Amino acid sequence: MKMGILAINKAKNMTSHDVVAILRRKLGTKKIGHTGTLDPIATGVLPMCIGRATKLSQYISDLGKAYIADLEFGKETSTYDCEGEVINISDKQIFTKEEINKELNKFKGEISQVPPIYSAIKVDGKKLYEYAREGKEVEIKARKVTIHDIKLLDLNANKARIYIDCSKGTYIRSIVHELGRNLGTYAFMTDLQRVKVGNLSIEQTVDIFDIDKYSSEELYNLIINPEDVLDTLPSFVVDENIRFRLINGQRINVKDIKKSEKIQENTLTLVFNNNDFLGLALRKDNILKMEKLIWQE
CATH class of the missing domain: 2.30.130 (Archaeosine Trna-guanine Transglycosylase; Chain: A, domain 4)
Structure with a gap:
């Protein structure tokens, strides 16, 4: 069996484990693993390790990532995205491109970021979202992440689209949330697409909904050698x-x-x-x- 990386374009409302199950059925092997979860709300690049390449999943997960996020100003939700309850509203919703870019530029470089309470990070062996659902308070420690590039792509009334190139572990929802607060209002993420993982781009992916259009042999031919994905290493x-x-x-x-x-x-x-x-x-x-x-x- 050929081993390597198959780049999948994950669909919305689908978990990373769902993709694993689909590929196991299609390729007829259990030796398939994802390289870190991509939230159900998100779409885009999800590298899947096939065969012996599953041993490298943690290293591929460590690669930098790039996203395109849609957001809306004027509202704050419990989850920082469209899946949460609206908990705050502001009349301050319209900003110029210059105002937004000025605040976005402040995120560049190494920053200290507090992950959202609705996340899968574990504290004392329990996931943060479990504390949130139980209404329990828990101390969430900030952690260092690096924003290599961040810019405004589009602005229409109180809706914006931004591009973010960042290190692993960056929560885009938190950046959107902080952007709103820094502008003196609220903001929440409405959509998220991961467009790059390491050197794997969205153009190289196979759409998960197109899997059945391929034979297993055709999919195996699309597998990328792991050394080509990890080529930033010496x-x-x-x-x-x-x-x-x-x-x-x-x-x-x-x-x-x-x-x-x-x-x-x-x-x-x-x-x-x-x-x-x-x-x-x-x-x-x-x-x-x-x-x-x-x-x-």
Whole structure:
């Protein structure tokens, strides 16, 4: 069975687990996993790991992401999006492009963000949305995220569309919520599309509703090699001797490796032998070992 990444365009009101179930049925294998949940309200790029590539799901989940979000000024909801109850209303709803862009620019760079109470983040082993549904208060710790780019795409009366290129773990709903507050009003997200994960763009995806139009063989032909998805990581080629030792679980002193100075310390590295992708290795204290072995004879 070919292994790798299949980029799916997830539909609204569908969970990431729903997509896994559909692909397992279609491809006839249980070895399929998603790379982090995409909220049911959201559509767009959902990389699916097939076969041995499931070992790499956490690393693909760590890749940067880009979104297009629609929002509406003048209302605040309990969930920061259209699925929640309206809890605040303001008459201040109309803004110029300049006013909005001025506030959006303040988000660029590393920021401290408080996740919404209606989220799947766990506190003391319990998901935040479970506390919210029970009406219980819980301390939500802020966390650092990075906004690489953010800009206004469209503005029509009290409705706007924005583009956000960000690090993993960024809550777009929270940015929309904060944008409203920073403008002296309220705002909530009405729609969300993920347009990029790493180097996987929306143009490369297969629409989940079109799955049955493909044969399983055609879908397998659309699978992308995992090393091509993780190509932002450094790479290194080892000889046959080092390959044998690595795939057998040995830890290797970098002094035994030619041109080992090219292997960065404490940095995940793609390891190849000729054209074969072996997996991810990590050099620590001048010892190299495999973190995730993908290669299989």
